[in-house]
Amino acid sequence: MKKFIYLVLIVFFPCQLLIASEAEDTDDQKAIKLVNYVRKADRVEKKVVDHSKFPALQQEFARPQDVTLACLSCHTERHTEIMSNNHWTWDRYEKLDGRGEVSVGKRNILNNFCIGTSSNRETCTRCHIGYGWKDESFDFSEKENIDCLVCHDKSGIYKKEPGKAGYPFEGINLNVVAQSVGTPGRANCGVCHFWGGGGNNVKHGDLEEAMNDCSTKIDVHMGTNGEDMSCVECHLTENHNITGKLYALSSENKNRITCSQCHTEEPHADALLNKHGYRIACQTCHIPYYAKANSTKMWWDWSTAGRLDENGQPMHESDADGNHNYLSIKGSFVWDQNVKPEYFWFNGLADHQLITDTIKEIPVQMNKLDGAYSDKGSNCKTAGCSKIWPVKVHRGKQPYDVVNKNLVQVKTYAKNKGEGAYWQDFDWEESIQAGMDYVGLPYSGQFDFVETEMYWPLNHQVSSADKSLKCIDCHTRSEDGRLASLNDFYMPGRDSFAWLDNIGIILIVLSFVGVVIHGGLRIVLRKNCLHDN
Amino acid sequence: MKIYIYQLFERFWHWMQVLLIFALAITGLEIHGFYELLGYRNAVLVHDFSAWSFVVLVVFAIFWHFTTGEWRQYIPSTKLVKEQVEYYITGIFKGADHPTNKLVYNKFNPLQRLIYLGLKIMVIPVVGVTGMAYMYLNYPNQGMQLESLDLVAGLHTAGAYFLIVFIIAHVYLTTTGHKPLSAIKAMITGWEEVDEKSARAMVVNEMEVALKMTRARLKTEENKSELLDKALAETEEKLGVKKEEKFRDVVANSGAGYFRINRKGVYEEVNKAWANLYKFNSPEEVVGKHYSLSRSPEEFEELEITFNKVLKGETIPHGEVTRVCQDGSVGHHTVTMTPAIHDNEIVGVEGFILDTTARLLAEKELLENKIRLEQLLAEKGLK
Numbered sequence: 001m002k003k004f005i006y007l008v009l010i011v012f013f014p015c016q017l018l019i020a021s022e023a024e025d026t027d028d029q030k031a032i033k034l035v036n037y038v039r040k041a042d043r044v045e046k047k048v049v050d051h052s053k054f055p056a057l058q059q060e061f062a063r064p065q066d067v068t069l070a071c072l073s074c075h076t077e078r079h080t081e082i083m084s085n086n087h088w089t090w091d092r093y094e095k096l097d098g099r100g101e102v103s104v105g106k107r108n109i110l111n112n113f114c115i116g117t118s119s120n121r122e123t124c125t126r127c128h129i130g131y132g133w134k135d136e137s138f139d140f141s142e143k144e145n146i147d148c149l150v151c152h153d154k155s156g157i158y159k160k161e162p163g164k165a166g167y168p169f170e171g172i173n174l175n176v177v178a179q180s181v182g183t184p185g186r187a188n189c190g191v192c193h194f195w196g197g198g199g200n201n202v203k204h205g206d207l208e209e210a211m212n213d214c215s216t217k218i219d220v221h222m223g224t225n226g227e228d229m230s231c232v233e234c235h236l237t238e239n240h241n242i243t244g245k246l247y248a249l250s251s252e253n254k255n256r257i258t259c260s261q262c263h264t265e266e267p268h269a270d271a272l273l274n275k276h277g278y279r280i281a282c283q284t285c286h287i288p289y290y291a292k293a294n295s296t297k298m299w300w301d302w303s304t305a306g307r308l309d310e311n312g313q314p315m316h317e318s319d320a321d322g323n324h325n326y327l328s329i330k331g332s333f334v335w336d337q338n339v340k341p342e343y344f345w346f347n348g349l350a351d352h353q354l355i356t357d358t359i360k361e362i363p364v365q366m367n368k369l370d371g372a373y374s375d376k377g378s379n380c381k382t383a384g385c386s387k388i389w390p391v392k393v394h395r396g397k398q399p400y401d402v403v404n405k406n407l408v409q410v411k412t413y414a415k416n417k418g419e420g421a422y423w424q425d426f427d428w429e430e431s432i433q434a435g436m437d438y439v440g441l442p443y444s445g446q447f448d449f450v451e452t453e454m455y456w457p458l459n460h461q462v463s464s465a466d467k468s469l470k471c472i473d474c475h476t477r478s479e480d481g482r483l484a485s486l487n488d489f490y491m492p493g494r495d496s497f498a499w500l501d502n503i504g505i506i507l508i509v510l511s512f513v514g515v516v517i518h519g520g521l522r523i524v525l526r527k528n529c530l531h532d533n
Numbered sequence: 534m535k536i537y538i539y540q541l542f543e544r545f546w547h548w549m550q551v552l553l554i555f556a557l558a559i560t561g562l563e564i565h566g567f568y569e570l571l572g573y574r575n576a577v578l579v580h581d582f583s584a585w586s587f588v589v590l591v592v593f594a595i596f597w598h599f600t601t602g603e604w605r606q607y608i609p610s611t612k613l614v615k616e617q618v619e620y621y622i623t624g625i626f627k628g629a630d631h632p633t634n635k636l637v638y639n640k641f642n643p644l645q646r647l648i649y650l651g652l653k654i655m656v657i658p659v660v661g662v663t664g665m666a667y668m669y670l671n672y673p674n675q676g677m678q679l680e681s682l683d684l685v686a687g688l689h690t691a692g693a694y695f696l697i698v699f700i701i702a703h704v705y706l707t708t709t710g711h712k713p714l715s716a717i718k719a720m721i722t723g724w725e726e727v728d729e730k731s732a733r734a735m736v737v738n739e740m741e742v743a744l745k746m747t748r749a750r751l752k753t754e755e756n757k758s759e760l761l762d763k764a765l766a767e768t769e770e771k772l773g774v775k776k777e778e779k780f781r782d783v784v785a786n787s788g789a790g791y792f793r794i795n796r797k798g799v800y801e802e803v804n805k806a807w808a809n810l811y812k813f814n815s816p817e818e819v820v821g822k823h824y825s826l827s828r829s830p831e832e833f834e835e836l837e838i839t840f841n842k843v844l845k846g847e848t849i850p851h852g853e854v855t856r857v858c859q860d861g862s863v864g865h866h867t868v869t870m871t872p873a874i875h876d877n878e879i880v881g882v883e884g885f886i887l888d889t890t891a892r893l894l895a896e897k898e899l900l901e902n903k904i905r906l907e908q909l910l911a912e913k914g915l916k
Contacts, residue, residue: 008545272577373681471573477566490682492667493566493573497687504694511698515705518621525626 037262040227052179061174064131064167065144070178072143079143081240086249087129089140090117094252097351104251104352108439110407111248112366112396112452113197113300114330116355119411119438125166127192134165148181151188155180159191163415186222187212189231198330201296203248205339205392206460210293218292220464234262247367247457253348253382257459259283279376281346281387284482285469287458289338290392295323299334300396303449306426314426329412329423331397341390341458343486345371347382350455355441359405363395363451373489388486392456399432403444407452409435535724538640543603546594547720553590554696556583561693584664591657607650610643617644625709652699660692790866790888793873794824795881796844810866810888812858829857843870843882853889865889 051057056070072079086092091105103109106124110116117124125133130145132138139145147166149158158177161169194200194209201208216223221234234257235244244257259282260267266274267282276285290296307328309315314328323335349370353359371386380386400407411434414421420434428447436443474483475493483491539547560580563570571579598604616632621644624632633642641649666685710716711726719725790807794800800819808816811827819826824840825833832855839849848871856864870884 272581471577472569475564475566475573490686492564492682492686495686496565496690500687500690500694504690504697507694507698508701511701515701519705519708521626 120413152181205296206290247350295335295337302331305331345386346389347371347386366454397449402446411435663689790886793883
């Protein structure tokens with residue numbers, strides 16, 4: 001027995017060592033590994049500037065532009081920084097396959113929500129960081145048109161007015177606003193990034209109003225009962241160059257934010273989980289659901305728009321949760337809450353269906369994400385290779401030119417009837433013509449509606465580790481497996497070769513049957529089998 | 534009758550393999566998606582740990598096989614494969630004898646040799662290598678590149694099915710030993726119960742091997758008696774006879790002749806085999822007589838010298854001698870004499886004899902044939 005114990009020890013000691021070496025640091029890992037970040041609790045923050053004491057901000061402001069000039073009187077060259085920022089230009093020149101460098105900025109690109117800003121600037125530019133961009137006469141080199149306040153207001157009383165080309169509501173005390181300025185908080189970013197597409201959480205699904213003050217259940221980083229991080233703590237910004245972007249309006253793999261900038265490339269104590277990071281984005285496991293507080297729009301069908309009530313007036317209908325599921329001006333919608341993402345291979349590159357591009361496939365992919373299982377190793381198109389990403393897919397139907405086979409710009413907004421705006425006149429023919437005239441592109445006069453899909457890689461509403469996906473959520477044969485439809489590769493637990501399994505099972509059954517028959521015969525004939533002794 | 538077949542490490546190795554293969558199979562099938570038992574993560578962790586344990590065990594086993602020479606057990610042979618298969622298909626139902634005997638130097642039947650060798654050089658390496666690829670090349674954009682896991686997974690799964698089928702057949706076939714459980718008991722205790730015929734064959738085989746080894750050593754070494762003692766002790770240990778049963782009893786059942794002579798030179802005991810070799814009808818006819826009856830007068834002198842040496846405590850292998858049987862005919866055997874000890878005193882001489890008459894006759898015939906052949910060749914002018 002003693003010898004036996006020695007043997008066990010001798011043979012398994014090396015194994016123990018091996019396992020121990022793989023699992024080192026386990027205890028330290030109770031605390032999350034962090035770099036380049038100081039926890040709020042460990043910070044010493046002192047207010048070193050009090051803008052209320054600056055005489056320049058105590059003067060009477062006749063126009064909001066005067067506030068800008070007051071800002072620039074001290075921050076003298078800051079306007080040069082902001083004027084090259086996409087928030088100002090609404091232009092982003094990036095390379096697209098086969099089309100060279102084109103602008104995929106908000107100024108030109110189409111989406112499958114409100115379709116496009118061209119011909120609708122007056123209302124869309126409520127989210128432009130400027131004053132007065134109501135048509136193409138807007139002067140992008142005029143520094144006084146910069147709206148500093150929308151981002152830097154900390155008073156909470158500054159608001160831009162709808163349909164006013166970026167001007168604030170009248171009557172706001174601009175002195176109070178100007179003297180309150182500071183680092184942009186989540187409400188500053190959120191006023192546009194939460195409300196894009198004409199309502200709360202319409203577009204992203206993982207960015208919405210509730211995140212102005214949410215618990216860590218909604219977002220483990222932003223939860224005000226937790227680390228309470230603001231947007232710019234991840235979207236690090238220097239000289240008004242804001243890091244991070246989304247593929248609704250970009251196509252190149254640059255200026256991105258990664259989880260690893262704080263969490264490192266090996267955030268887990270478990271080596272096996274870290275290895276998953278080679279091919280799986282952190283977001284995939286750590287954002288198991290999105291739209292956790294309020295619903296997000298999943299479907300937008302423009303083809304049903306235009307139904308008016310008995311008085312010939314536009315109307316709206318709401319679903320059980322109070323979300324509009326029909327608007328005469330926009331068509332019908334489907335909203336959803338606590339949505340499971342869809343999963344795609346993604347390498348940081350995206351294509352775009354430009355207004356000038358011919359429609360080649362249906363549904364039209366507005367911003368096709370590039371990537372495949374085989375995009376790896378020496379095949380990698382980008383530094384990180386393709387990883388599996390969670391994506392909100394927004395589907396819908398929108399008008400296209402049946403003859404020219406391209407998507408169309410629609411003039412939706414106008415203050416008055418008779419200017420060709422769909423939201424006033426409900427006439428597709430005219431509003432498409434007006435939109436296409438605005439961008440200077442031909443329109444055949446014949447339109448129909450085509451199904452489109454737009455992809456929104458998810459990055460926010462990160463769940464706590466215990467709510468993250470578990471192995472079995474993907475490694476399962478179940479149809480409900482998170483990766484059930486991402487089948488361009490072999491994944492253990494999900495995939496198998498049916499023929500091989502069948503052969504294996506048949507062999508096992510046959511050997512059992514053989515044993516039963518052979519053993520049974522031996523028992524039946526046991527008299528013969530007994531040996532002499 | 535029981536003999537000692539499996540050494541400690543062998544048994545340890547075997548049962549650790551049982552444990553690990555079961556752990557690997559249960560977790561492996563879960564990982565393959567057949568069921569949920571430990572939870573996927575635990576299944577993977579247990580599977581990986583078991584796999585590494587298995588690798589370590591294999592390293593130790595390889596070392597053991599080569600240091601002990603046990604690897605020779607796996608040298609494949611096609612001899613008797615057919616007979617072995619036929620035995621399992623028909624013979625076993627008729628109560629036929631096993632076509633091969635289990636020996637310490639040859640403990641596997643030819644079918645086992647082939648299958649175990651196949652496992653060792655094909656199945657285990659394939660499953661092991663694909664398993665390592667599974668574990669360490671599973672994200673193939675790092676380091677070495679695998680196009681995808683398809684092939685690795687397929688081979689690994691195929692190997693697993695093969696092993697499961699092997700285990701079913703293997704466990705069943707353990708029941709085909711002397712008694713249904715004797716093979717399993719042997720793998721637990723090391724001692725296997727075998728029928729008398731196999732045991733006898735084994736004892737003779739062991740003794741012959743021991744004697745051959747001794748002879749070879751005697752040519753070079755000086756301290757002869759010590760060497761013989763050692764050889765006998767080795768045989769005894771290998772057979773386990775010392776621990777289990779009296780040497781004499783084993784010899785009595787072995788076909789070797791056993792004798793004990795007291796200090797006065799009178800036979801106190803001989804076994805049946807001895808009596809048969811000397812052509813007596815029963816051992817009783819010999820007991821009480823003087824040991825001079827066993828030799829011709831000339832050769833007895835030499836025996837007497839040896840006898841006296843043994844009484845002084847030496848163990849002497851006498852090599853090949855010529856005996857005189859009761860009817861006056863002669864035979865040949867090897868004899869080993871060792872002091873018979875009772876209460877720490879030498880009370881006489883005991884030993885065993887192994888008949889070599891048949892072998893000598895055969896050797897003689899061979900020699901004659903050789904001579905005849907050479908003559909023939911010479912006549913034909915071929916030489």
